Amino acid sequence: MDAVQLDGLNPPPAENGSVSQSEPHKRLSQVDTVVLPFLGGFGRYQRRLVALTWIPAFLISFSQFSDHFLLGQPDRKCVRPDQNRTSSARMIFDLIATGNDAAAAAEGSNVTECMCSEWRFELQSGLQQNVVTKWALVCDGEWKVHIAKFSLLVGSIFGYLLMGAMADWLGRIPVLLVSVLSVLVFGLAVAFSVDMAMFSTLRFFEGFCLAAIRLSLYVLRIELCLPAWRFSMTMIASLIIVGGQLLMPGLAALCRDWQVLQIVIIAPFVLMLPYVWMFPESLRWLLVTQHYQRAKRQMYRIAHSNSVDTATDPSGILSELETELQQKPKTFCVTQLTGTRNLWKNTVVLCVNSLTGYGIHHCFARSVLEGSATHLHYYALAAIAVASCMVLFPVVAGFGRRGGLLTFMIITALASLLQLGLLNLIGKYSLWHDAALRDTLNQRFSYAFSIIGMFSSHAVSTLSIFYCAEITPTVIRGGGVGLVLASAGFGMLTAPLMELHNQKGFFLHHVIFTCCTLLCIICIPLLPETAGQPLPESIAEGEGLLRRPILHGEQHHLLARTEVREYSRVQDTPLHQVVNPGNGSVPSNSTANGVRTS
Known part of the structure; x- marks a missing residue:
């Protein structure tokens, strides 16, 4: 499916509600179609940097799943x-x-x-001692364990929101370097906590720094890749994170003590300190924010690594760059989303998808785990995540980003509805008088629907984050991805909240998220398709990404109707954006909402 984009990618007029801004020069802003192909495409230089973003994925996954071991109930x-x-x-x-x-x-x-x-x-987690056993956090003190889980997630949410905005303002690499230094300080300090209050407070700051590292690497990886490579490189990183989840029980068994485990998890982040010299700033961000002096040095560096001869400049990029060197850098903030008409709607839809995916995943997981903390259930969750990532490849290749997200959301909604409704019907209208047989059948159906739901909800969460990174323009991509990751954090918060309240209100909690899946199914078709399309660089380009008409021939029918043409002047994309200035005629590739790009 194709995306629809405004002709010329010019800033929309005042009635479009978009933020007014001056655009960089046309060829310099076409990173995917002009700049990167001139520099060797997805060459050796880019592949090496993408591989460097995979290495920390193991470390991030260790910290992400450490709660199961540090705070596991014995x-x-x-x-x-x-x-x-x-x-x-x-x-x-x-x-x-x-x-x-x-x-x-x-x-x-x-x-x-x-x-x-x-x-x-x-303990069943491989450790001989963890936080719970050290301070005897059982009975009256059990609530402190849930607060500790809560603090890590809340810290992550604040990290995504604040450091995402900072990545757009200062750049991706400064945020990454500061976060790595901070996580070394706070993460190692966690291992030497003297009481539960100190442990929870330090875990908050650890989560804050880990969120900034994950966000910076995610955005850098997306911005390094050409359209054909973006999804596969991101899914490999997701599989590496799941691989770290699978290795955690063995690591815990080797460490034996929770303090040693915490040090082993955090200490390897020292290896990321040389990234400040090995990893350059995102070229996309430098060009779109008009840091042309730094962009020039980096372009020559990329060309040299990819063995590209810069003496010949058939596209005129380097000569064009020379004329722009005196431009002053610009700054952008994610708050500029409030001045757009289409972009903020797409972002809100994906935030709700991410929140729903992670929130309902806990509902399904609880039905399978039933309070167990054995390695068998832990590995089952990891295996479901691996299967979800593997199935995402063919589904997204066949149906696109929007079609794949809609498919998995429908499966999630069906699994949740059947688990909530069908199981009650089996118990109420069953013809079997054997209560034990009926309960066994009910339990097996519950397990089956829960596994299907966990599989599809994990795919929904993963794809929503990636989709947002493709829709959000480069100037505010850090803040946009931070918003959807923070929404995912709110979804994950439901697990410790339910445990804190001893699972009271769990059924209502499941019903609410099931309703959210139905709402998402209605909203997902409104998103633009981004498969194979260049990343939007400016807010105007992100605002120009529009939904393709669903029905065949819908665009010609709309263009032929005068009343629709007049009505469209007050819609998200006025028709005068695509009218040929020379003769006032509508181009052949125009639609009622814009110009189709292929």
Whole structure:
């Protein structure tokens, strides 16, 4: 499917609601179609840099999945009962006196289990000691574990939002360098925490820095690749992250102690410090923000590495660059999205998709895990993620970005609806009188729908982030990708929130996210197709990406209707944007909403 883009990529007029700005010179702004092909395309230089973005993916995945080991709940046994706790017993008597026998029975069971002054713990994660066992965070202290999980995710959300905007303002490499230095400080300090308050606070800043590293590398990888390579290079990075997830149990078994594990996870980030010399700033960002002096040096460096002769300049890029060297650099901010008409809508749709994908993934995972922390379930989750990434390749190749996202979202919605509705029908209208057989059938269906839902929701989350990176223009790509990643973080927050409230309201939580999947199915067809298209560089180009008409011949039918033509003047893309200035006629490749690019 083709994308629709405004002719000439000029800034839309005032009625389009877009931010007014002056554009860089035409050939210098055509990075995918003119600049990179002149410099050797996706040559040896770009491939080496993309490989460098894969290496930290292992380290990021170790930190991302470390909660399962650092904060995993152990099996516990009381070795010394506490006979002096009378406050809880007094609470039970008060409940009995008020007639609340059921609450008294439940409270009595919890009090009996927790009346202990010394515990014996046994971990199933490969460690001999973790944070929970060190500070005995069970019973009354269990809520501190959920707060620690909560703090890492909240730190990640703030990191995506703030450092994404900084990456657009200062550049990708400065944000990456500062984040690597900071994660070394805060990550290593976590291993020497003296209490749970210090641990949770430092984990917040660790999550903040890890989010900035992931965001910077993601954007750099996208901006290095030509259209034909973008998706495959990103999916390889996703598979590497899942590979890190698979290696974590073995790493935990080797370390044995949570402090050693934390140091082993963070210390290799030292290897990223030379990136400040090995990894150049994004050429796209330099050109679109008019840092032409730095862009000139980098273009010659890329040409030399790719063995390209710059003496001949048939496209006139270098000579054109010489005439622009005196231009002053410009700065951009993601807040400029509020002045656009199409771009902010596309971003909001993808943010809701990302939030829904990660949020409903927890609903499916809970049905499969059922509180288990064994390696079998951990590896099952990783295997589902691997399968999801592998299936994304042929689906996106066949249906495109928009079609693939819609396909997986429909599968997610069906799995969720069937799990919520069909299982209740089996229990209510089943002809089998054998309750055990009915419960077994119900459980098997629940597992099947949960596995399908986890598979498709993981694909939805991964594709939504990538889709946003392609739709958002270079000048605000860091902030745009930060928004969709922060939305994913909000979706992941639902897991510790539900655990903090002891899974109360879980069914309503699942119903809400199921409704969100239906809303996403309605909104996804409004997105433009970006497969095979150049990345938008300026806000005007991102604003010009429009949805292709769904029905064959729809554009000719709309162009033939005078009332639709008049109405379109107040729509997102006025017709005078595509009218030939010479004779006032509409070009042959125009549509009711713009000019089709192929």
